[in-house]
Every structure is written in structure tokens, then in C-alpha cells.
Amino acid sequence: MRRLLLATTLFATPALLAGCTRAERPAPAAVAQQTQTVGEAAVGPVTPAPAPAPQIGSFGFDVAGMDRSVAAGEDFYAYANGTWARTTEIPSDKSNFGMFSVLADLSQERTHSILEEARAEGSKIGTAYAAYLDRQAIDARGLEPIRPWLNRIAGITDTGAYAALAAEADRAGIPIPFATYVGQDDKNPEVYALSLAQAGLGMPDRDYYLSDEARLTETRNAYREHLARVLTLAGEPNAAERAQAILDFETAIARAHWTRVDSRDADKTYNKMTVADLTTRAPGFDFVRYFEGIGAPVDSVIVAQPSAVEGIAQLIADTPVQVLRDQLMVRSLDSFADVLPTAFDDAQFAFYGTTLSGTPEQQARWKRAVDFTSAALADEVSQEYVARYFPPETKAAADELVQNVIAAMGDRIRGLDWMSAETKERALAKLAAFTPKIGYPDRWRDYSNLEIRPGDAFGNNWRANQWAHNYNVGKLGQPIYRWEWGMTPMTVNAYANFGMVEIVFPAAILQPPFFDPNADPALNYGGIGAVIGHEISHHFDDQGSKYDATGQLEQWWTPEDLAAFEARTAALSAQYDAYEPLPGMRVQGDLTLGENVADLAGLTVAHKAYRDSLGGQEPPVLDGFTGDQRFYLGWAQVWRRNYREANLRQRLLTDPHSPSQQRTWVVRNLDPWYSAFDPQPSQQLYLEPAERVNIW
Incomplete structure (x- = not known):
């Protein structure tokens, strides 16, 4: 079973500041005293190159997108993102638009360039892409490609x-x-x-x-x-x-x-x-x-x-x-x-x-051709994408951050006051069994027996679907494919797989605003750090917690600890039941419980990892924001999203994730957020300490 962080880079360098604050970098004055030599001759002081700037704002956050007329305690989403939400239009070919969409568009554009080159070369992925792109040829064939199948349907007699x-x-x-x-x-x-x-x-x-x-x-x-x-x-x-x-x-x-x-x-x-x-x-x-x-x-x-x-x-x-x-x-x-x-x-x-979904306009044909080819020949496209856009240094840097957040989760488990030592030991054993996967798989699937024909968009689609089905069914009787991924590297998402005891982070999510090596560390921990914490926490949400350290659906809790856990999850479910994003339509607390637990625990754990990275020192104030304020602003920034009403309605009925505004509001349960922004008891998000839900 798998849980997804749904939602949508310039990729990182080895300088992900997992345990380093800005204060620990060499001071400009010290750098200026270094000399550069050519052969044996010193050439004198060298003025250092300016430090690379974050992709977003001065420290990794879009301050201009805030609405400071809204108090953080009244609506933290609007405080952090209100101007962006008010001034950002949803593109005509989308049902919603936000940070995930921005990165998905970037992935799509990059893949487009790969496929255009492949089309010129006549490779398999290029042939599949070109056939799908040729709307004129598809129209010319009419229903001829599917007619034999329709005739077979018409022949059903019993x-x-x-x-x-x-x-x-x-x-x-x-x-x-x-x-x-x-x-x-x-x-x-x-x-x-x-x-x-x-x-x-x-x-x-x-x-x-x-x-x-x-x-x-x-x-x-x-x-x-x-x-x-x-x-x-x-x-x-x-x-x-x-x-x-x-x-x-x-x-x-x-x-x-x-x-x-x-x-x-x-x-x-x-x-x-x-x-x-x-x-x-x-x-x-x-x-x-x-x-x-x-x-x-x-x-x-x-x-x-x-x-x-x-x-x-x-x-x-x-x-x-x-x-x-x-x-x-x-x-x-x-x-x-x-x-x-x-x-x-x-x-x-x-x-x-x-x-x-309320989307006014169909996507351009080239975008749909990219999506089709990326699905039909996923690993062949992925290999090209990874080679161009995900250097090994990024993978290593992200892995370091993952390990930091896992360590923080371990500390949180050890410090729980509602869980017995017996259950803690089992929880820690499960945490130790995690397999993090970063960027892309270490093996690729072989499509040599998938036939792709020029000019046969329908046939290519049909055969690709059959190939995928046969591949899946062919696993019966085989050893578990532990190397396999459920997402492509181009996907702006992440997931937890309960049976595999793994957390998986595709390359495309390791980009700003989630992850920027040149941003303030607080933004990275509030962004990708919280995403990492989210996926870790899925293994301990209301369903993931039912699987043991081997990935088996097995009760490993003491009855008393399970009762304490369920009391906390019930309180969180009730909290989300009260939210009404559309008139007459509320968030379903029980449907969204797994994601809400993962958001709450993930943000809690990421904040601990951030504070641990500071080594006991307070980070500098940047543009008037403290380190903790920047951390929570980083969380709010990644959830920027505007919805069309029909799309939001569908999500409230079907999506196990809460809408972005309510996902941001999870901060109201976290004591450090109160210290950072000083919300008042009269404000909408304020909860009395006894009402704040604290699970992991």
C-alpha cells in the first residue's frame, strides 16, 4: 500500500545546508584576504564572487506574495500567500495552479526538448511522441483503428x-x-x-x-x-x-x-x-x-x-x-x-x-504528447531526463537531509510521553528499516518487446497499455521488485510505500520552492524537509502504523498505546471536519486523516531537524524574519494553490488530501509556531494548548 503526497527546479548542488547556518559560512572579509597564485607568483588579494542568490526572493521566500494585512493567527495561508493568491490566475488549460504546477510545467518543458530531439533522431520515444502529435493523421483514419474492437463488443451475447x-x-x-x-x-x-x-x-x-x-x-x-x-x-x-x-x-x-x-x-x-x-x-x-x-x-x-x-x-x-x-x-x-x-x-x-474540473481549455497537443510518451515509455524518457537535469551531487545532498529528518523522527519517538517503551522499541525498529529512494531508480525497465509504430497513435497507446498490464501481472511468482519505483523522476511528488518500508522522492520535487541550495536553510527544512517528514510520518499515520518493520500488516502496538494514538487521530479528524472550503462542503476529516497526520508529524519532525542543525545557536534575522518564522513561511509557500470551484468540489469528495489552505493551517497545533508568530486567543487559528493535537 502506498500513500502519496499529492498535490506539483533548478537542482541542488552538493551544498545543501543540512547542518550549516549562514553564520557558519566564511565571512566575506576573510575570503577577501585569500590570494591566488599562478605558478609561484602571488597575484595579490582577490575579490570573491558574490554568493549565488536563491531562486526566490532574498532568502528563498516570496515576500511580495504575502498579505500582511491578514494576521498570521487569523489565516496563516493568507498571511503568507494572500497577494500571490489574489493576483495569480489559473492558466486556461488547468483546473488548479500552484507551486506543484510550476514545477510540473518545468518538467514538461524539459521533457519536451528531449522528445523533440528524439523525434528528429527517430528513436523509439521520438517515434511514439511524433505519432501522438500527428492529429491530422489521427483524424484521417477516423474510427478505423478501434472499429475491430467495437465490433467485438457488439458481438457479446451473454x-x-x-x-x-x-x-x-x-x-x-x-x-x-x-x-x-x-x-x-x-x-x-x-x-x-x-x-x-x-x-x-x-x-x-x-x-x-x-x-x-x-x-x-x-x-x-x-x-x-x-x-x-x-x-x-x-x-x-x-x-x-x-x-x-x-x-x-x-x-x-x-x-x-x-x-x-x-x-x-x-x-x-x-x-x-x-x-x-x-x-x-x-x-x-x-x-x-x-x-x-x-x-x-x-x-x-x-x-x-x-x-x-x-x-x-x-x-x-x-x-x-x-x-x-x-x-x-x-x-x-x-x-x-x-x-x-x-x-x-x-x-x-x-x-x-x-x-x-472546470478547466476551460484543452492542453496543447505537444503537452499531451509529452505526457503520453512519458507514461508509455517511462523509463526510457526518465533516463534522458536524469542525465540532463539531476546530477549525482544533488542526490547525495538530498540523502543527507533525509537522514537528518529520519534522525529527528527517532528522537521524537523516544521522547513521546503517551507511548510505552515496548511500542517505542518497535517503532524505532521500523524507522531503522526505512529505505529512502532519492531522484531515480538504480535499475530501468526494458521496453524492447513493446512495439511502437510510426503514424499509429492508437495502436501505440493500445500496445503500451497491454505492455504495462502484462508487466504488472508478470510479477506473480517473482521475487519482490525492490528496485522499482511508482513514479518517474519527472514527477513533482513523493510517496511512502508501506509494504516496501520505503520513502521515495523523485528528482523533480528537489527544486525551489521545496529545495534550493542557495536558500536559507530554514526554507529548505520548511519545504523539502517537511515533505520528507511527511513521507516518513505516513508510515506512522492511521493506516501506515498498521504495518510493522517488515512491511507486514500486523498489529505491533500494545492496546493501551493504540487507544492513546487513536484518541489523538480522532481529535485531528474532528479538527478538519470543521473546515468548510466551499459553502455547504466540508473537509472530510476521516478521509483526509492519513495526510493530515503526515502533515502534522512531518512538519513537527522537520522543525526539530532544523533546530538540531543549528547546533544550539540562534539563526540570524533575515529581512525582519526569525529562523522559525522563515521555517513556517517555507511550509506555507509550497502549498500555494488556486482552485477552480468544480475542481475543489471534486477534491472535497474524493481527495484524501485536504485543500492547500487547510494543509497550511496545520501549524495551529504546533507550539513553536505560536512562539514565532504570537497569534492571539481571539484569532481564528488560535487553539488553547490543551486543544492542540500532538501525535508524533
């Missing part, structure tokens, strides 16, 4: 044939009513296992189907129109009636679905059973035929939501075959819309881009 074709759809990356994947067995992390989960919805969540809220009702109506539009474009008659039937089928599936809160519970979602038992419990779908079709003829499977899987299987048995065919047809056309005629691409974006 649920047995549907199960067989659903397996082929799954291999091609087309969503069906179930989701399967191969990953570590949570109860036996040295073994790969097949997992099965609920799926089958064309909208992001069950609430989009079941809620009476006015905006979601409007979205349902738009979805029905989208279904009819796709059927009409495919030349199908009675599109409106058939679209309603698809919507009715998916609404029934939504009723069977577990909530997202239940679906994130590692204990509830671990239900290992034999395939024979599954077929007895869910006879409406031919799982034996399906598992054979996806290339995984297993004897057992881990079922994430048993009642939902059983319910969906029965719905498939009870639903007219025509509706099953129609849903699979629309899913196929939507899944490959970007490599089908423009009308399908436009229809897909109109609903999924504009209606669901």
Missing part, C-alpha cells in the same frame, strides 16, 4: 462472453466494473498477490450518482448528455435512451460501492479468499474466465470490498447485455479519445475536463 471481453478490455487499459492489480500481499510482503476491487463508475465517486446536492445533480445530467454524445458520434441509434440505461446501471453500482473512508482502511480491505470461494459468493460474473483472460489464473485473490464486488457481479448478471455492451463501448471510446478523431477528444474533455 455474460460469459462479457467476462472474457472485459478481461481483454482490462489488458488494454479500458475501465470495467472491477479493478485488478498485482502488488505485495499485505500479510506476506515477500510475495506478490492479485487484488480485486470495486470499479465501474464513469464519474469520480458514488456521491456523484447518489447525492441530491444541486451541483452534483447538474453534473449527473451533463454526464448523461456526454454518454449520449459519445454513442451518437459512434453512429449508434437511440443514444439518449441508451445513455439513461448506462447511467441507471452505474447508479446501481454506486449504491453497492463502499465509501472512500471504508476503502482506505487497510484492515477492512484485506480479505483473502480462494477463487472458488469468490465464485460461490459472487456467481453473477465468471471470475475464473476473467482471471485467465487477464493472464492471472490464480487460486486465491485479495478482495478489497467483498460486498461491493458481490453486488456488482449480481448487477452484471441482472443487467441486459445491451447495456453492458454500451457501457463498454463508451468506456473504450473515452479511454482512447485522445488518439481518435477530434470530435471524440473534444467530447471527452468537455465533460471530464470542463464539467468535472
